[in-house]
Amino acid sequence: MSKLIKALIFFLCLVPLTLLFRNFYLDELGANPFEVLTRSSGEWTLRFLLLTLAMTPLRQLTGSAWPLRLRRMFGLFVFFHVCVHLLTYLWLDHFFDWDEIVTDIIKRPYITFGMLAFTLLVPLALTSTKKMMKRLGKRWKSLHKLVYVIALLGVLHFILLVKADLQEPIIYAFILLTLFLVRFKPVLLHKIR
16 A cells, blocks of 8 residues: 555544634534534444454455455544543543543443443554554553554443434444454354364
């Protein structure tokens, strides 16, 4: 994959957040722009997370290595979007009132799941460099398997947040289940034999 194509994909990954902030700046996010910012950044986190998880099955289906060359970039965009999501929650929802934030984390399961997912995502982002891959060796692969737990927590976070119209979170759950089945089907079949 050429550097030009990779750069183009990188800039395409910036488009959703750029448009979101543009609409915020132009006051085009409706009656509750802070809620739209928080929710949209969370949804884009989940989309990039599922896209990242899709790279290994895509490589298996195509027989080509190019999806794996994009996986780290998509994973770092997951972290970028989740940081924006968390910042909007801490700043725009709670104005950095740490007592209120801690109470919210304890009281609301969807916040608990979201914070747990973010906490697990931090070491993955910090160890995403080639240097860290070499330093951690086999432990790197084990650590990065946390992405499956993070994805599950992210979907649960969204399902518990929505409460009423579950259509969109169920779509994400179905995509995640499909990715799990495609990813782990060879392992399960091998164990059955």
